[in-house]
Amino acid sequence: MGRKFFVGGNWKCNGTTDQVEKIVKTLNEGNVPSSDVVEVVVSPPYVFLPVVKSQLRQEFQVAAQNCWVKKGGAFTGEISAEMLVNLGVPWVILGHSERRALLGESNEFVGDKVAFALSQGLKVIACVGETLEEREAGSTMDVVAAQTKAIAEKIKDWSNVVLAYEPVWAIGTGKVATPAQAQEVHASLRDWVKINVSPEVSESTRIIYGGSVTAANCKELAAQPDVDGFLVGGASLKPEFIDIINAAAV
Numbered sequence: 001m002g003r004k005f006f007v008g009g010n011w012k013c014n015g016t017t018d019q020v021e022k023i024v025k026t027l028n029e030g031n032v033p034s035s036d037v038v039e040v041v042v043s044p045p046y047v048f049l050p051v052v053k054s055q056l057r058q059e060f061q062v063a064a065q066n067c068w069v070k071k072g073g074a075f076t077g078e079i080s081a082e083m084l085v086n087l088g089v090p091w092v093i094l095g096h097s098e099r100r101a102l103l104g105e106s107n108e109f110v111g112d113k114v115a116f117a118l119s120q121g122l123k124v125i126a127c128v129g130e131t132l133e134e135r136e137a138g139s140t141m142d143v144v145a146a147q148t149k150a151i152a153e154k155i156k157d158w159s160n161v162v163l164a165y166e167p168v169w170a171i172g173t174g175k176v177a178t179p180a181q182a183q184e185v186h187a188s189l190r191d192w193v194k195i196n197v198s199p200e201v202s203e204s205t206r207i208i209y210g211g212s213v214t215a216a217n218c219k220e221l222a223a224q225p226d227v228d229g230f231l232v233g234g235a236s237l238k239p240e241f242i243d244i245i246n247a248a249a250v
């Protein structure tokens with residue numbers, strides 16, 4: 001199949017310069033598989049991107065946690081895709097559920113952002129996932145499909161996209177999806193992409209899981225055939241992130 005395992009660390013809105021440098025030191029000293037085996041991307045807050053990029057071991061990459069939906073200009077407080085490219089930041093996380101829920105980002109807005117970021121040369125970690133209410137109502141796959149469709153309608157080339165399935169009820173709650181729950185949604189999502197985009201894109205696109213991933217649960221999740229990696233929040237700030245990077249290594 002050849003989908004390289006992908007581990008993203010989303011630091012969210014955390015850190016001081018000292019803390020960030022400490023995390024980078026831990027990452028730099030960690031024993032991890034070669035970048036041929038695992039792709040590692042860490043996502044500090046915007047303001048720390050330059051320092052992290054300059055200090056981080058070369059085989060690890062950085063991602064921004066968001067970017068503006070179109071070309072920069074009179075958009076106070078926003079950061080444009082062109083600026084990230086200019087800084088040499090290769091990746092951006094888009095559509096994270098915290099932004100969807102707290103900042104009202106709609107499926108369509110996220111689709112537009114993904115399309116614009118790709119057009120500028122960024123690689124995108126695009127997040128989808130259902131709330132607890134939606135899961136309990138049995139609409140998990142409808143929600144995930146609608147979020148993915150809004151992206152699929154706006155892009156043609158999926159080679160620079162990683163899909164992150166992050167059930168909202170599992171984010172920061174310690175309530176991780178079981179390996180079977182994660183596999184079920186990942187397989188359905190891969191199927192959706194096969195039918196609605198193409199079999200090739202479905203085969204090659206990495207679908208990673210996010211939501212209370214820790215050193216303790218990552219191996220079992222990583223063993224699922226359609227789990228191609230992780231997007232880690234809380235645990236990416238801790239030394240156990242190194243264990244998570246090693247999750248797929250046998």
Ligand SMILES: O=C[C@H](O)COP(=O)(O)O
Nearest residue numbers: 010171172211212233234
């Ligand atoms: O982007 C990462 C996710 O929101 C997961 O966060 P968490 O690992 O703290 O649950």
